[in-house]
Amino acid sequence: MRQVLPLLPGMVALGLDAYVVAGVLPEMSASLQQPVPAVGQLVTVFTLSYALLSPIAATLLTGKPMRVVLLSALAVFTLGNVLSAVATSLAFLLLSRVIAGFGAGLYSPMSAATAAALVAPERRGRALALITIGLSSGTVAGVPLGLALASHVGWRGTFWLVTALGVVAMAGVAVSLPAIPPAAPPSLKARLGVLADRHVLSIVLVTVFSTLTSLGTYTYIAPILNRDNVTIYLVIWGVGGLVGNLLAGAVIDRWRDTRTLMGVLLTVMGVSLALLPVGPPGLLVFLWGASAWSCPATQQHRVMAARPAEGAVAVSLNASAIYLGSSLGAGLGGMVLAGGGAPASLAYGFGGLAVAAAVLNHLITARPVLSSA
Structure with missing residues (x-):
């Protein structure tokens, strides 16, 4: 490494x-x-x-x-x-x-x-997780x-x-x-094929939802937790992210069914977000950070496996999806609050959306082909 x-x-x-x-x-x-x-x-x-x-x-x-x-x-x-x-x-x-x-x-x-x-x-998987740690x-x-x-x-x-x-x-x-x-x-046809590949686009769509829910909640963590100083929780979130990244690489390399892994990560994140207003915030923020920051390396691995010959182009689409999801999440959360919605409703809504994304991931993305080696 x-x-x-x-x-x-x-x-x-x-x-x-x-x-x-x-x-x-x-x-x-x-x-x-x-x-x-x-x-x-x-x-x-x-x-x-x-x-x-x-x-x-x-x-x-x-x-x-x-x-x-x-x-x-x-x-x-x-x-x-x-x-x-x-x-x-x-x-x-x-x-x-x-x-x-x-x-x-x-x-x-x-x-x-x-x-x-x-x-x-x-x-x-370990190499991609290391990049995400940075x-x-x-x-x-x-x-x-x-x-x-x-x-x-x-x-x-x-x-x-x-x-x-x-x-x-x-x-x-x-x-x-x-x-x-x-x-x-790759040829121009092959490059354009990445942009039109339904398998790649389905994975990228899941990335949009994963970052929309996580970073949408992160943007409004202060009103959701209803605490004057949330710095300690941001630190816990970050520590969870670093721990999740360290573990994610090894898990990806050993457990090659990345579709199921992504479903597990989204479910853990969704439940953690939904319980934020009522559960122990320290533990839930840690689980949220660990699961959310494990998603990028998992998704990068998936798109590269889907189009190995055009890996850079496929990964760039996934990178775009991360920032697109971030923008959408922050905007959606702002609209809810501006419309008079309670901050807790963001946690419930984004948590439910993350669990829905786990189901969507199972329904629209293809199961990876695993070798017997």
Whole structure:
């Protein structure tokens, strides 16, 4: 697994960059003299750029040397964060977040495809889980770190931190990542076939629901738990995610029926979410984090197994689904609360939706073909 480690700093930077704005919205609003909802669109344009441009870029660059693609993606991502750090207007900031999202949307699926190519097939689950650990570590640290930096050096410091991580990531990929001969690029017909593959799309749809329910709840965890300080629960959620990631890789490699595994994960997450308003919050948040953060590696494994020859393109679709689901979940939760819905109803609704997604996963996705070896 050591050969996969150079990919981790980039994933940590991506996870931090995706959510750090949430921690510094009030200060950015005051600094730019713009209302908080307008500044909040920085998150929207980043995630939409990530979701929409990721499969396009991955399709166009399939067959190019992985190191070149990864370095190019990190360069664009880092440039976007430099521009964010020096921006003096909201319009310029929005443009910089689009650029950063484009780089992130290319690096994430390509790093997963690279990790899978660096290890033997029987260790692929562990490699993909390790990549997700990097992303979850950055995500969990994003909001509290953003608040800490903003209180000492201002909101621009958060983007300089992400920039520094991007530079470290570029150095690691350039110096330490083993060379991987580029695979022969698939034909245009084969690439378009991934976008139209019903098996891949059914898996990706399950990804949308898994992130919609989990990150939709995460966005509104404070009112759902009805506590003034939820930092401790965010830490518990993050620890659960790290533990879940560590276990997920081994489980994927040993228990090859990934469809059933995904169904179990969604069920555990759904029950945990639905019980949040009435059950022991510490235990439930831990189970939620562990099950939710085990889903990305499982889904990446599934789409790569579905289209092994076009793995990078398939994984990019799944990466897009993660951020699309996140945006939909946050938006749906906001609509419910704006319409007068009780915060507890979000936990019940998202929990029920996760269990429904487990059933949907069983009904519309194909069971993997397991070898006897």
